[in-house]
Amino acid sequence: MDFLLYGKKILVTGGTRGIGHGIVLAAARAGADVLTCHRQDGEAVDSLVHALKETDGDHHVIRADVGDTDEIDRLLAEAKDRFGRLDGVVNNAGVISHIPFAELEPDEWARVIDTNLTAAYRVTQQALPLMGRASSVVNIGSRGAAAGIPLRAHYTAAKAGMIGMTRSLAKELGPQGIRVNVVAPGVIETEAFDTMPAERAEGLRATYSKKTALGRLGTVEELAGAVLFLLSDHSAYLTGETINVDGGI
Template sequence: MTSLAGKVIALTGCSSGIGLATAKHLAAHGATLSISDIREGPLTETAEAVRKIGREPMVTVLDIAKETEVNSWIQETVKIFGRLDGAANIAAIHSEFTLVIDIPTDDWNKVIAVNLTGTMNLLRAQLQVMKSGASVVNISSVGGVHGVPKAGTYCASKWGLIGLSKSAAIEAGHDGIRVNVIAPGLIDTPQLASISDDDFSNNDAAVNKMIPLQRKGKPEEVASLIRFLLSDDSSYVTGSTYHIDGGLYL
């Protein structure tokens, strides 16, 4: 399997779900990690899980919506480890379930600030310190490529992330840096479990009707794809959006 030995990787959203699985997966494949999340308690638990694998991570409590915090984190990562070879920008929040005509302005501003502006903060800071051969993976969603009723705010944030990533891939490609996107479908995470709406059901019976593979995805399956895109095995891949959704939108 692909090794990440010698690579310094920055991760956000590491307290649970895809971020937690990715931290453990990349550590198991030899990466040196700088992990972050806005929730200190769960982040500390993730750090301990990484240590049990035999890696010592840099750990930072981080609000990606705050530019100064993001810049300080990336600068400190480079100061401690000497460089930044890759990043997986996973942190995100969900919006309220509401029709577009009823979207609360406060909810719109909050979600865009984290999912889109936050990712821009990260991408900008990361590209400024990366060298040729580096790779960035941004996490969008199937909601970033397909409209979802009553999720207009979330979809807008994730569509915007894809556009930002494609533009960055063109610009950074001249420096030998790759930028790709993963668009997960229904992944069995705490965030998915927390979603409750009369028009949405994530129980197994409903999932089996929607998805050809008849199950939710596992966070570890997304982590494996992230590893591939951060590794040298994907050295000629950039500007792409990978769907990992069990065939949800075939």
């Protein structure tokens, strides 16, 4: 089964690193025209721009911080100007920090909630006028939302809230033909593993591999495959669901 997205216009937030980078490239290579955003310039942005130039389609990488409501509104205005419509939205942008709950300051709570959850609300809301029947919203959640993770109360709260928002929006937007789902990754091996000391990376691989039924970490391509399925017409009767891409953790 090929998850072909030929002719579809897709917005992916936070698409220059890690999971987002993989989703952007997978969607572009499946035939979609892709618009994505980033918060800071750097080598990762340049690398994605270069890869997209070598991929057929009308692709755009722009700077926009989805933690800022005004920046979100500008991002969606860009989507309207460049594409005129959206067939799919992937709310991927997120931030994380590891802080004991007793030491978690209000500003840090707000930063993580706003970027991981409030941004998904605003991006989806502003995208609605551009979306028609058979459009799809994919929210990138976390397996940790159900499990709970020490030192990440703010992050898991945001990702758990995303599941509730998704269920509600699936019912509210369903009559308009708009589907809304969550993809919840387990431990996915991104380029972040390449930037940490080799001993620590191997330790993490070993620890998390023991926790999964498949005995290994997931790849960005495997995670992107689930997202492409939900963006494609193959999932036309699937909405309000959370798909755990976690290797059976």
